[in-house]
Amino acid sequence: MVVSRLSLYLRELRQLVREGRSTVSSSQLGKMLGVTDAQVRKDLAYFGHFGHPGIGYRCDELIAEIRRILGTDRQWIVTMIGVGNMGRALLRYKGFAEQGFRIVAAFDTDPRIIGTKIEGIPVYNPDQLRDVIRQQRIQLGMITVPAPQAQHAADQLVAAGIAGIVNFAPVTLSLPEKVGLVGVDLTTELEQLAFSVANRNSKR
Amino acid sequence: MVVSRLSLYLRELRQLVREGRSTVSSSQLGKMLGVTDAQVRKDLAYFGHFGHPGIGYRCDELIAEIRRILGTDRQWIVTMIGVGNMGRALLRYKGFAEQGFRIVAAFDTDPRIIGTKIEGIPVYNPDQLRDVIRQQRIQLGMITVPAPQAQHAADQLVAAGIAGIVNFAPVTLSLPEKVGLVGVDLTTELEQLAFSVANRNSKR
DNA sequence: TCGTGTGAAGTGATTCACAGCG
DNA sequence: CGCTGTGAATCACTTCACACGA
Structure with missing residues (x-):
């Protein structure tokens, strides 16, 4: 609002x-x-x-x-779960750092990228999630895994004590009340646009 | 709503x-x-x-x-302006096609990628924008260019007769009333989350 | 005079509660 | 009996209009 x-x-x-x-x-x-x-x-x-x-x-x-x-006068430490196309694109996006969101770690199950760095950000095996999040004091997580894995990823983040999640997977996550949640569904946005175009007569 | x-x-x-x-x-x-x-x-x-x-x-x-x-019972023909990290990620995303959004053309100024295909989608020079949009009957555009170029890209899309735009650049576009517009600003989403986490006491 | 802050009025969205139908 | 559709009531948000400060 x-x-x-x-x-x-x-x-x-x-x-x-x-x-x-x-x-x-x-x-x-x-x-x-x-x-x-x-x-x-x-x-x-x-x-x-x-x-x-x-x-x-x-x-x-x-x-x-x-x-x-907004709370963006201080720095927020962020992690990315899922380093597919979307995750990689977001890791490379400079805009987050400019507004005080520092991505310090990423996680993916693909053994070919575990241990590599993307834009200077190390990619870890998910079984290290809890440790890395605690050691690096990570506060926020962005989920960019495929839809079927999103709830599991979210559960792991919550178990590791994260404070908030941005979910890019097209599913509704259920989280404990105390954890912040923002959902971004790109298909939903396109659907919104389709509706607004198909019914341009009524309103913007 | x-x-x-x-x-x-x-x-x-x-x-x-x-x-x-x-x-x-x-x-x-x-x-x-x-x-x-x-x-x-x-x-x-x-x-x-x-x-x-x-x-x-x-x-x-x-x-x-x-x-x-929503108007998604029929197919929508879509183009992507800007094939940087974000554009590329979205071109590779399968979810759009599943909901009836078919991306048929992309545009970028980088001569190294003009003429190539990404996920089967050809990348054109922006000076062909008008022709390609008309010939392929493209109805919607997604803008993933850097912020300073976004308004210009939008103007070109409008001039080519597009019906609606999804803008991923972190700027406010001004468009004629008749063109549909949806804005997606990832930094804004993170800021929302930061606020909701920083003020968890009040509400979700 | 220009432009903020703010009660009051107006508008819109959400919840309640229940009639009615399978 | 379960569950929808919907007026009525409530709640939230937006706009209006104006007092007051620089």
Whole structure:
């Protein structure tokens, strides 16, 4: 709800800073993302008083605040379970490190890649999962294994004491309440698009 | 809102069919996805009367209905703009084809890969984009180019007459109203997870 | 004057509860 | 009896409108 938009505000704010802007108003920020100015103000005011009446929001200040709210002002240590096509692509993606997500270990059952490094990240045998996660203080896991193995992978991560999981496999995982979960299903996204295109008459 | 859950129902229904189930009740389906039974019924009844009082929903019947609603009962012809790590991973992903999304062409500026095929899909020079899209009747595009090039890629797709875009680049695209748009930002997803973990006390 | 923060009003989505059907 | 479909009630989110600060 609110939080999902904070990430987007953050993205736009970084863009503004790159362009040399130092302040921005709620209506400008809103226009960039297709939301109303009132929405932007409500979202931001929900977590504190970050604006300056008559001025707007100072970009660098607001970036710092949002990062603090999201918890991305500190570093998160991440592991990847499954080094197939998707896993490999994500390991090579630079964007995570830029936002403070440091992938330090990957796991896969394929003996041909165990022991190798991808983009400097070592690939381990899954039977070392518990040890590696504890020794390296890994907090988050990304699951990119095939659907049938995803629940098992998740169970192992939970058993090793992980705090949160991003699941890319197209299945619903069941996890204990205390573990955070975000699901990303690319097929679902395409289906959404198909619907929105097939019913363009109604709404965006 | 409703539609985003339809995809998930569909996913669970396919799973049920694989397990040999022929009918399912709203409460069973809801439990699998963590929503209430009333929610499931409201969602499904919104598009028609698919249930059988006293019985539940017939899985195969409901699958067909949801596919028809989403527009995935027919095939969609898709192109990929950007054949870097992410693009390559998605080209190799089998899940799209299974749900009726057929990727028939890819585009990239790297001369070393133009003219090659990846998973049977030819990689073209972007200057052929308009022609290829028209000749092959391509309807949807997936953008996996670096952020600074994403808007340009989107503009070209729109100019070529595409109906919808999935954008994986971490920028907000501005498109004409008539073109469908779904954005997937992996960093945003991780930020969501970070927040949910950092504030586990409040809610899931 | 410009632009925030915020009650109040409005809109939309979710849950409740139950009539009705197989 | 089990389970759907659905009005009514509740809850959440969004927009409006304006007081107030720089």
